[in-house]
Amino acid sequence: MSVKRTLTAATLVSIAVAAPALAQDPIPPAEALEGAFQAQKHFSPYAGRNFPTQVYWGDTHLHTGLSMDAGAFGARLTPEDAYRFARGEELTSSTGLQVKLGRPLDFLVVADHSDNMGFFPRLFAGDPGMLADPTGRRWYDMVQAGGQQGVAAAVEVIVAFSQNQFPEALASLPGSPAYRAAWEEMIDAADEYNDPGEFTAFIGYEWTSNTAGNNLHRVVIFRDDGAKATVVEPYTTLAPLGSDNPRDLWNWMQAYEDKTGGQVLAIAHNGNLSNGIMFPIVDSFTGRRFDRAYAETRAAWEPLYEATQIKGDGEAHPYLSPTDEFADYETWDKGNLDLSVAKQNDMLQYEYARSGLQIGLQLERQLGVNPYKFGMIGSTDSHTGLATAEEENFFGKHSGTEPGPERYKHPMAETPNGRYESWDMVSSGYAAVWATENTREAIFDAMMRRETYATTGSRMLVRFFGGWEFTAADAQSRLPGALGYTKGVPMGADLPARSGNGAPTFLVAALKDPFSGNLDRIQIVKGWLDARGERHEQVYDVTWSDTDRRQPGADGKLPPVGNTVDVANATWTNTIGAPELITVWTDPDFDPSQPAVYYARVLEIPTPRWTAYDAKRYGITMDPEVPMTTQERAYTSPIWYTP
Amino acid sequence: MNEKLTRWLREPLVHFLAIGVALFAVNALLTRGESNDAADRRVTVTEAEVRWLRDTWQSRWQRPPTQAELRGLVDDYVRQEILYREAIAMGLDRDDEVIRRRMVQKIEFLTNDLATQVQPTEPQLQAYFQQNLDRYRIPELRSFAHVYFNLDQRGEAAVADAEQLVARLRSETPGTVRPAELGDRFMLQHEYRLQSEQDVGRIFGQRFAGALFELEPGEWQGPIGSGYGLHLAYVTEVEEPQMPTLALVRGDVLRDYASELREQANDAMLASVRSRYTVEIDEAAIRVLALGGDSSVGDR
Numbered sequence: 001m002s003v004k005r006t007l008t009a010a011t012l013v014s015i016a017v018a019a020p021a022l023a024q025d026p027i028p029p030a031e032a033l034e035g036a037f038q039a040q041k042h043f044s045p046y047a048g049r050n051f052p053t054q055v056y057w058g059d060t061h062l063h064t065g066l067s068m069d070a071g072a073f074g075a076r077l078t079p080e081d082a083y084r085f086a087r088g089e090e091l092t093s094s095t096g097l098q099v100k101l102g103r104p105l106d107f108l109v110v111a112d113h114s115d116n117m118g119f120f121p122r123l124f125a126g127d128p129g130m131l132a133d134p135t136g137r138r139w140y141d142m143v144q145a146g147g148q149q150g151v152a153a154a155v156e157v158i159v160a161f162s163q164n165q166f167p168e169a170l171a172s173l174p175g176s177p178a179y180r181a182a183w184e185e186m187i188d189a190a191d192e193y194n195d196p197g198e199f200t201a202f203i204g205y206e207w208t209s210n211t212a213g214n215n216l217h218r219v220v221i222f223r224d225d226g227a228k229a230t231v232v233e234p235y236t237t238l239a240p241l242g243s244d245n246p247r248d249l250w251n252w253m254q255a256y257e258d259k260t261g262g263q264v265l266a267i268a269h270n271g272n273l274s275n276g277i278m279f280p281i282v283d284s285f286t287g288r289r290f291d292r293a294y295a296e297t298r299a300a301w302e303p304l305y306e307a308t309q310i311k312g313d314g315e316a317h318p319y320l321s322p323t324d325e326f327a328d329y330e331t332w333d334k335g336n337l338d339l340s341v342a343k344q345n346d347m348l349q350y351e352y353a354r355s356g357l358q359i360g361l362q363l364e365r366q367l368g369v370n371p372y373k374f375g376m377i378g379s380t381d382s383h384t385g386l387a388t389a390e391e392e393n394f395f396g397k398h399s400g401t402e403p404g405p406e407r408y409k410h411p412m413a414e415t416p417n418g419r420y421e422s423w424d425m426v427s428s429g430y431a432a433v434w435a436t437e438n439t440r441e442a443i444f445d446a447m448m449r450r451e452t453y454a455t456t457g458s459r460m461l462v463r464f465f466g467g468w469e470f471t472a473a474d475a476q477s478r479l480p481g482a483l484g485y486t487k488g489v490p491m492g493a494d495l496p497a498r499s500g501n502g503a504p505t506f507l508v509a510a511l512k513d514p515f516s517g518n519l520d521r522i523q524i525v526k527g528w529l530d531a532r533g534e535r536h537e538q539v540y541d542v543t544w545s546d547t548d549r550r551q552p553g554a555d556g557k558l559p560p561v562g563n564t565v566d567v568a569n570a571t572w573t574n575t576i577g578a579p580e581l582i583t584v585w586t587d588p589d590f591d592p593s594q595p596a597v598y599y600a601r602v603l604e605i606p607t608p609r610w611t612a613y614d615a616k617r618y619g620i621t622m623d624p625e626v627p628m629t630t631q632e633r634a635y636t637s638p639i640w641y642t643p
Numbered sequence: 644m645n646e647k648l649t650r651w652l653r654e655p656l657v658h659f660l661a662i663g664v665a666l667f668a669v670n671a672l673l674t675r676g677e678s679n680d681a682a683d684r685r686v687t688v689t690e691a692e693v694r695w696l697r698d699t700w701q702s703r704w705q706r707p708p709t710q711a712e713l714r715g716l717v718d719d720y721v722r723q724e725i726l727y728r729e730a731i732a733m734g735l736d737r738d739d740e741v742i743r744r745r746m747v748q749k750i751e752f753l754t755n756d757l758a759t760q761v762q763p764t765e766p767q768l769q770a771y772f773q774q775n776l777d778r779y780r781i782p783e784l785r786s787f788a789h790v791y792f793n794l795d796q797r798g799e800a801a802v803a804d805a806e807q808l809v810a811r812l813r814s815e816t817p818g819t820v821r822p823a824e825l826g827d828r829f830m831l832q833h834e835y836r837l838q839s840e841q842d843v844g845r846i847f848g849q850r851f852a853g854a855l856f857e858l859e860p861g862e863w864q865g866p867i868g869s870g871y872g873l874h875l876a877y878v879t880e881v882e883e884p885q886m887p888t889l890a891l892v893r894g895d896v897l898r899d900y901a902s903e904l905r906e907q908a909n910d911a912m913l914a915s916v917r918s919r920y921t922v923e924i925d926e927a928a929i930r931v932l933a934l935g936g937d938s939s940v941g942d943r
Binding site for chain 1: 871
């Protein structure tokens with residue numbers, strides 16, 4: 001393994017040095033490459049392709065015991081443990097269970113909260129300064145008592161923090177030795193476990209802007225190693241050292257790049273808990289309309305959005321998309337993060353990826369730049385140190401929700417304003433990245449060009465290309481990937497300038513996860529603006545399985561694929577659905593004067609949800625309101641058309 | 644693990660040093676608290692204590708305390724010290740979950756520190772490497788090409804189609820076959836270079852990986868089932884398992900060694916302390932009181 005790894009690393013270095021521009025070069029037509037065919041060792045006429053041929057799977061958003069709230073919930077695992085687990089090693093979880101991923105991940109970002117990083121290690125160690133504070137003393141006692149008391153402490157800590165009532169004497173601030181130590185522990189673990197060609201360990205952290213309980217969190221990811229990352233300490237949200245305004249975070253990112261020559265990006269998540277300020281039209285910090293600088297800066301630093309995770313799926317909401325029968329998937333819409341303000345319907349449009357993409361088109365019309373031009377990824381946001389999104393192997397949101405017969409009915413979190421049920425947790429998701437190599441540089445660069453997609457935990461393969469010349473015959477191609485790059489642009493890109501009088505064409509293909517359910521259908525979701533600047537959306541079923549018995553009805557709806565799940569035994573059969581779907585789709589409603597954004601959504605057939613595996617494993621019956629099946633799905637990064 | 648080091652870690656003297664420091668501190672306080680000796684009922688605040696109080700204040704408030712504030716800190720310290728000794732004397736530390744955990748943590752911190760301070764010598768590292776060779780073994784690697792048959796599209800004919808093709812391919816000149824153009828379209832690659840069985844399992848599923856690593860190289864074989872459908876496979880290259888030199892995997896070995904040292908130090912400490920105790924556990928109670936236990940026994 002190590003020899004192989006060493007060789008790969010050496011090859012990488014030489015490629016990186018010799019041909020940095022290679023990935024940008026036009027792809028030669030397939031016939032031109034056939035001469036490269038070598039009979040003995042290589043069958044493939046396309047060896048040496050310079051576009052991404054492989055998807056790398058990862059989690060960009062994982063917390064360990066270094067995070068203030070994770071520590072409070074009882075997480076004891078360290079960043080080192082988290083990386084070991086992600087690359088496939090077996091560990092003992094914080095609650096003492098043996099745990100191992102069904103399949104290792106290719107990359108991981110440990111993203112502990114920047115505010116009060118290392119707070120819990122300090123509290124555990126009984127730091128005299130902390131215990132001198134009455135609140136600190138009380139939290140210390142609660143955490144030491146463990147169990148439900150520990151969970152109660154965690155909730156208090158989070159509420160105090162989001163309501164800006166965190167005792168000043170307790171804050172773990174950048175510049176202090178404790179803070180430095182925690183940051184360096186994260187950096188060291190990432191550098192130690194980063195293994196170019198085999199496993200990528202990114203340095204990162206989460207900036208947790210949560211003013212009044214409204215979630216504006218961002219995960220910050222470094223392309224660089226510790227030599228650069230140690231020059232800074234993470235940006236926090238509390239003044240005077242930090243700020244809760246994303247503009248200040250972007251300034252910090254710019255300052256980091258100026259100072260070190262490094263590169264960082266930021267990924268927002270959980271718009272569903274932001275109460276209408278994730279994709280706003282008006283700046284929630286000033287009450288004024290955005291300027292062009294805001295749009296330019298946000299677009300530059302935030303190429304991706306985390307569209308699905310444990311605290312709810314963020315692609316679409318049934319109120320916004322009433323005719324989309326799949327929009328109500330694992331919806332979390334009670335209120336903001338700490339439930340201090342209940343959800344109002346008029347907030348929803350500013351919270352979900354689908355409407356956010358359309359609002360981006362509107363802002364682009366006003367400002368000349370689209371601030372919400374993001375691609376999609378999924379991640380767990382797990383606080384256990386364990387990046388699990390597999391239904392049959394789900395370790396929950398935090399250490400208080402690790403597997404056990406009782407976990408589904410304990411609240412995942414409870415505040416004075418309401419509670420989140422544990423059975424509502426979503427075993428989601430992962431980030432899929434089309435990159436040329438498994439290295440920090442290649443994966444980061446792919447994220448910057450948005451060549452990524454989100455899944456709810458399943459590892460299906462999805463290709464999505466847009467262009468003006470795809471024809472139905474292209475769906476018969478033996479190598480749709482090669483063809484897609486030759487005739488069009490991949491997910492995350494802009495359509496090239498319009499040629500001819502036709503409508504845009506899309507080549508879309510999906511291959512099932514060999515460990516999960518067959519595929520139900522592929523849909524293309526289009527969002528656009530009319531002449532008056534109003535937003536519109538439409539979901540098209542573009543290809544589906546079981547065509548012999550399934551055709552759209554009079555209402556234009558495709559009948560459901562069916563359901564083979566045996567809930568009692570937590571099994572299913574792949575007797576419905578298809579292992580692979582592919583098609584070329586031309587927009588039937590195209591108007592060249594209207595800006596539009598297109599992305600693909602791929603649905604699997606129903607399979608058992610994590611609750612079904614728990615019920616079977618522990619021999620329990622859950623309340624009828626607890627869902628027992630799920631339809632795993634993927635959301636690709638969009639392709640944009642600008643008139 | 645290195646024999647010398649193991650012996651060193653198991654050395655009672657080392658444990659006594661580590662544990663002794665913690666126990667001595669508590670013990671000294673205990674004895675003082677319990678004694679009625681006038682000298683032990685004396686609370687002394689020296690310059691060292693005052694300096695420590697001042698520094699703690701300063702790190703929190705970013706300025707030194709005023710005289711009145713420092714006086715207040717000292718008064719509070721004296722009050723704490725007296726009440727602490729009284730509480731110990733009254734045995735309030737016993738049966739208190741919070742204090743138990745805190746004491747356990749302190750001892751764990753001590754042993755962890757011991758382990759991280761050990762820098763292995765070259766012979767120790769070499770010995771650790773030798774003893775854990777299996778972990779660093781480069782597994783067998785195989786290069787292969789395959790042809791895919793889509794069961795969903797071909798239905799039951801897939802098996803016959805695959806068998807027909809494999810017969811044909813065997814009669815063809817190796818090197819003229821282009822797997823990407825045979826069978827059904829496959830969106831992953833048709834050819835993989837030097838993959839381990841685990842690598843193949845991640846892409847195709849364990850069943851396919853296991854079968855592939857049994858195949859004779861240099862011949863078209865199959866059909867073999869996978870998570871996608873059926874495949875014909877041709878193994879082009881086999882690289883036998885290899886043993887790397889320490890120099891090649893030095894970073895991995897150092898990392899694993901340090902990690903294991905930490906665990907061993909904890910385990911060794913627990914084992915040595917535990918050996919001085921007789922532990923009696925009511926095994927029947929565990930069976931009865933656990934989930935799904937025999938409810939006819941006990942009061943559940």
